[in-house]
Amino acid sequence: MANKKLVAGNWKMHGLSADLPEIAAIAAAASSYGNVDVALCLPATLIERAVRAVPGFAIGGQDVHSAEKGAHTGCTSAQMLRDAGAALTIVGHSERREAQHESDAEVKAKAEAGLAAGLGVILCIGESLDVRESGRAVEVVDAQLAASLPAETRDNLAVAYEPIWAIGTGKVPSVGDIGEMHAALRERLVAAYGEAGRGVRILYGGSVKASNAAEIFAVPDVDGALVGGASLKAADFLPIVAAAAVD
Numbered sequence: 001m002a003n004k005k006l007v008a009g010n011w012k013m014h015g016l017s018a019d020l021p022e023i024a025a026i027a028a029a030a031s032s033y034g035n036v037d038v039a040l041c042l043p044a045t046l047i048e049r050a051v052r053a054v055p056g057f058a059i060g061g062q063d064v065h066s067a068e069k070g071a072h073t074g075c076t077s078a079q080m081l082r083d084a085g086a087a088l089t090i091v092g093h094s095e096r097r098e099a100q101h102e103s104d105a106e107v108k109a110k111a112e113a114g115l116a117a118g119l120g121v122i123l124c125i126g127e128s129l130d131v132r133e134s135g136r137a138v139e140v141v142d143a144q145l146a147a148s149l150p151a152e153t154r155d156n157l158a159v160a161y162e163p164i165w166a167i168g169t170g171k172v173p174s175v176g177d178i179g180e181m182h183a184a185l186r187e188r189l190v191a192a193y194g195e196a197g198r199g200v201r202i203l204y205g206g207s208v209k210a211s212n213a214a215e216i217f218a219v220p221d222v223d224g225a226l227v228g229g230a231s232l233k234a235a236d237f238l239p240i241v242a243a244a245a246v247d
């Protein structure tokens with residue numbers, strides 16, 4: 001049976017209190033789609049206010065530290081996100097893997113910390129353009145996933161395949177390439193977790209828009225999307241949610 005789709009927005013470093021009405025508009029409309037889970041991963045500074053503004057709607061963070069607490073200036077623990085009312089968090093986004101030099105081992109520790117704190121976790125992986133052009137994308141991303149996966153899965157673990165060259169560029173892999181990658185990632189999840197690996201949602205991310213969402217969602221083993229730029233406005237995001245709601 002197909003997994004229920006998850007459409008999550010990643011607001012990255014966007015969002016001030018003036019944007020709370022936009023979040024409320026997204027949450028209000030999203031609640032009418034019973035067969036799709038919808039979430040917004042916001043800057044840490046907005047989480048608590050957003051949770052108060054849209055009770056019951058899934059608000060998430062974009063990163064957590066792997067430790068519960070300690071001398072880590074500027075970092076946020078998974079418990080802190082939970083305490084602010086977050087339901088989930090992204091870990092291992094390529095922007096952090098690149099700019100903050102996060103390793104697979106660190107991403108794995110972050111994913112485990114998030115799950116242990118009761119957060120849903122969206123674990124990101126994806127290849128560079130060089131790797132895609134070398135023909136080694138599946139091999140490299142599979143190895144990245146194997147090294148980043150938490151030791152044990154939980155119901156609220158999801159994986160997001162985000163080719164780095166597709167993020168914010170308007171470029172999207174062919175549906176054939178997305179399908180090939182998601183099938184390989186599914187095999188990896190089943191190898192790691194047995195049958196439970198079939199229930200781990202595999203999202204696609206990278207230039208998802210209203211115009212391409214339906215064909216991406218129709219690919220086998222695409223269980224939703226992680227959406228950047230097109231998640232900032234209800235008018236752009238809600239058609240993507242609507243496309244996920246079509247069986």
Ligand SMILES: O=C(CO)COP(=O)(O)O
Pocket residue numbers: 010093162166167168169170205206207208226227228229230
């Ligand atoms: O990085 C992304 C989501 O995490 C994708 O960003 P865009 O949808 O803006 O390409």
